[in-house]
Amino acid sequence: LLINPAAGSRLILRAIENQPDLAVDLNVTNFDAALKDTLANYAIVEFFAHWCPACRNYRSQYAKVARLFNGANAVHPGIILMTRVDCANKINTKLCDQFSVSHYPSLYWAPPSKFVGGGWDGKNEKSEVQPIDDGRTADRLLKWINTKLESSYNLEDEKYEKDHPHLNVSDIGQIAHAVYDVEEATSIAFDIIFEHKMINPDTRSTLIKFMQLMVSHHPSRRCRVRSADILANFDDLYTSTKLPASKYESENSTGHGLLGKFGICGKEVPRGYWTFCRGSTNDTRGFSCGLWVLLHSLSVRVEDGESQMAFTTTCDFIHQFFICEECRQHFYNMCSRVSTPFSSTREFVLWLWAAHNEVNKRLKNTEESLKTSDPKFPKTIWPTKRLCPTCYSNLNQNEKSSSIDWDHDEVFKFLSSYYGSMLVSLNKEKDNKQIQIKRNAVSEQVLQSTNAFVVPAGAALAIAVASCLFGALACFWRSRQKNRKYFPKPQPLKDCPEEAEADETGILLVCKSK
Numbered sequence: 001l002l003i004n005p006a007a008g009s010r011l012i013l014r015a016i017e018n019q020p021d022l023a024v025d026l027n028v029t030n031f032d033a034a035l036k037d038t039l040a041n042y043a044i045v046e047f048f049a050h051w052c053p054a055c056r057n058y059r060s061q062y063a064k065v066a067r068l069f070n071g072a073n074a075v076h077p078g079i080i081l082m083t084r085v086d087c088a089n090k091i092n093t094k095l096c097d098q099f100s101v102s103h104y105p106s107l108y109w110a111p112p113s114k115f116v117g118g119g120w121d122g123k124n125e126k127s128e129v130q131p132i133d134d135g136r137t138a139d140r141l142l143k144w145i146n147t148k149l150e151s152s153y154n155l156e157d158e159k160y161e162k163d164h165p166h167l168n169v170s171d172i173g174q175i176a177h178a179v180y181d182v183e184e185a186t187s188i189a190f191d192i193i194f195e196h197k198m199i200n201p202d203t204r205s206t207l208i209k210f211m212q213l214m215v216s217h218h219p220s221r222r223c224r225v226r227s228a229d230i231l232a233n234f235d236d237l238y239t240s241t242k243l244p245a246s247k248y249e250s251e252n253s254t255g256h257g258l259l260g261k262f263g264i265c266g267k268e269v270p271r272g273y274w275t276f277c278r279g280s281t282n283d284t285r286g287f288s289c290g291l292w293v294l295l296h297s298l299s300v301r302v303e304d305g306e307s308q309m310a311f312t313t314t315c316d317f318i319h320q321f322f323i324c325e326e327c328r329q330h331f332y333n334m335c336s337r338v339s340t341p342f343s344s345t346r347e348f349v350l351w352l353w354a355a356h357n358e359v360n361k362r363l364k365n366t367e368e369s370l371k372t373s374d375p376k377f378p379k380t381i382w383p384t385k386r387l388c389p390t391c392y393s394n395l396n397q398n399e400k401s402s403s404i405d406w407d408h409d410e411v412f413k414f415l416s417s418y419y420g421s422m423l424v425s426l427n428k429e430k431d432n433k434q435i436q437i438k439r440n441a442v443s444e445q446v447l448q449s450t451n452a453f454v455v456p457a458g459a460a461l462a463i464a465v466a467s468c469l470f471g472a473l474a475c476f477w478r479s480r481q482k483n484r485k486y487f488p489k490p491q492p493l494k495d496c497p498e499e500a501e502a503d504e505t506g507i508l509l510v511c512k513s514k
């Protein structure tokens, strides 16, 4: 699977979907970007040469393991990104040298970020990049992984049919995988809004205010940047006829004009699968779970002074745009019961948490009586003692009791950390200065614009300026890609069979690279 190096790194990862061989082909032009971009905890890089018969034989073995971890139908998503690099392609020579590749295929293991700009020289024992010394068949590679992760993955594992030991939501670290789902839920929410043409004079201001909230506080950088772009061009995109179609790669203007084509978190999202919010069957959890996580992750990020605006915007957004009738009505009733305006983040965060628990409590009874619950994710009053023991004033208290004596300070601390830093802990992006400028500028405007019907001019300007900076960086990168004159054609290095060593398994050969 060869990918245009100019394509975005997420596109690279997405392109593996529906491919029989799900290992991701990387080369020197996209190696760092793809490994930086993945949210998987670990990566494996196979260095091979396309002329090497041992590598050709090994391909199907590697693919059997990649099926478990890569792609939309991964049985165990978000854990390992499995990639390969063709060292016989001359553009990759330096990259392969960095890893001291002496024979093909050679496999290396590390957290993805350790591959970026890194290497392996065989001398540094403390290096986090580690050669996989025994991965010559699919069974042996998986055994190596299982030993390393203390896991029990099996080549026969099928989606939904086995336990997902690494994706158990009662494990606190799993929230780090939810960034994927927050992006997914955001994209789906906006796709629904655009496809169902839900923007009208009554709903327009709510949408704009929610987007302003996202520009400032969405946990995913790509959603913040894209929301800012859309907000800055909202009127043009909405009417669409004012823009040349080529600018946004669209030929026609259906639905809400070009807005629907613009991808609120980028063109690659929604990807069509869930990670943290994945149910044990296809029709449970997913979008509504992702939407809750989005709301909670926004709530912990707002400033004290924004809390009342964030509350009303959240209530209006759910009321006007969540197409589950029962959900939006119930939620709005809970909103309507609030009589005193919020003056702090803490109040808003705890209100949303309590509202969610009220829904959990109601659904628990309904789902138990109708037997519609997801057996692996029954509704509970949350957080459980296991997730947050200090949230319970009295640890001897039954966590299933209807009136738990919460320690609200601890609950707030827990929520702030869980939906704050823990949620983005896998997301290695670093907010750069431009984002900060944009966030500050927009936050100010959000505060001032609780009744705005249009994007405030100042916010639009700030957003546009910041967007231009991103645009300039993107242009610079693209022009550098264009200026690369050519990629040399891959040349066969050696006639492998003469250099080959028999593998003791009798299945494979190993080709020497030098």
Ligand SMILES: Cc1cc2nc3c(=O)[nH]c(=O)nc-3n(C[C@H](O)[C@H](O)[C@H](O)COP(=O)(O)OP(=O)(O)OC[C@H]3O[C@@H](n4cnc5c(N)ncnc54)[C@H](O)[C@@H]3O)c2cc1C
Binding pocket: 169, 277, 284, 285, 286, 288, 289, 290, 291, 292, 293, 296, 318, 326, 327, 328, 330, 331, 352, 353, 354, 355, 356, 357, 359, 360, 363, 377, 378, 379, 382, 383
């Ligand atoms: C605004 C809103 C209102 C809804 N109202 C209804 C309704 O009236 N009727 C209906 O049938 N469905 C409703 N739903 C859907 C329902 O709440 C669940 O989202 C759905 O049943 C899937 O449940 P889940 O097991 O994935 O967990 P969800 O309830 O979706 O929760 C997602 C994750 O959030 C965390 N979480 C759970 N409780 C809390 C809490 N109190 N505070 C913070 N984090 C928590 C957990 O990690 C959980 O896995 C609503 C959804 C939303 C977004």
